[in-house]
Amino acid sequence: MGLFSGLLFCADCGSVMYQQRYQTDKRRQDCYICGSYKKRTADCTAHFIRTDLLTAGVTENLRKVTSYAAKHEARFMKLLTEQTEDGSKRRNAAKKKELEAAEKRIAELSAIFKRLYEDSVAGRISDERFTELSADYEAEQKELKEKAAALQSELSKTLEATANAEKFMKVVRKYTSFEELTPTLLREFVEKIVIHESEALDGKRRGKLRRQEIEIYYSFVGKVELPD
Known part of the structure; x- marks a missing residue:
């Protein structure tokens, strides 16, 4: 060989x-x-x-x-x-801040969706309105979760770089x-x-x-x- x-x-x-x-x-x-x-x-x-x-x-x-x-x-x-x-501590700091904002909004959407469901059960909003709003909030939450996962993956590279x-x-x-x-x-x-x-x-x-x-x-x- x-x-x-x-x-x-x-x-x-x-x-x-x-x-x-x-x-x-x-x-x-x-x-x-x-x-x-x-x-x-x-x-x-x-x-x-x-x-x-x-x-x-x-x-x-x-x-x-x-x-x-x-x-x-x-x-x-x-x-x-x-x-x-990529030599950018400031970029990592910005990503961390962006991740925190995304996670905060995800939690807010969960709370909003819970209240929305309670309003629907109590009859304070129509089923049609509940379906419309919940679809919008779920779509936003899904997008934010995907974004948060990508940011978390990028930030983890810092620890991996040091270990490697x-x-x-x-x-x-x-x-x-x-x-x-x-x-x-x-x-x-x-x-x-x-x-x-x-x-x-x-x-x-x-x-x-x-x-x-x-x-x-x-x-x-x-x-x-x-x-x-």
Whole structure:
């Protein structure tokens, strides 16, 4: 099994990338290509990437992330939670206030509906009027409950972000330094790696100067963008 087996995905079609090895009289090649391209199951390009270049790129990024995390743990934890939360404490405060208002209105509507039912039973309003008003209040309450659930879900991400950042830091502390990538180390640190198609820098389709983007999604925290 290759070092990156099961971790690489094509950026365009989402297929798993497959390792390919072949040797000629002139050279030996070890690379990964898009699974859809390899099997011809979808219209996609190769997204070819050499294993040695991929290993070097991932190793460099992993060393940068772990080094920064080890040296600036508090700052790194804050960075991770802010990235997960979109960096907006004020936005979370506004959502909390909005949630409180929605919950208050839901309670008010329940009380209104109860009084409305009592008025209907007592004959103070007609059945037709009761049906009309109760339908309006129930529709409003349903909409508010859905809104409150969505807000609660968004707010819970704050706690999740902190917990996930701590989980990632436990892995960082476990591997304060490493000589090379191993399957075990890689799978503890990385959830997946997304490979984009390479682009020629000289404008030629098969030009030798090429640039290729890879996106590393780390375990528990996703993509990590370090400050310059």
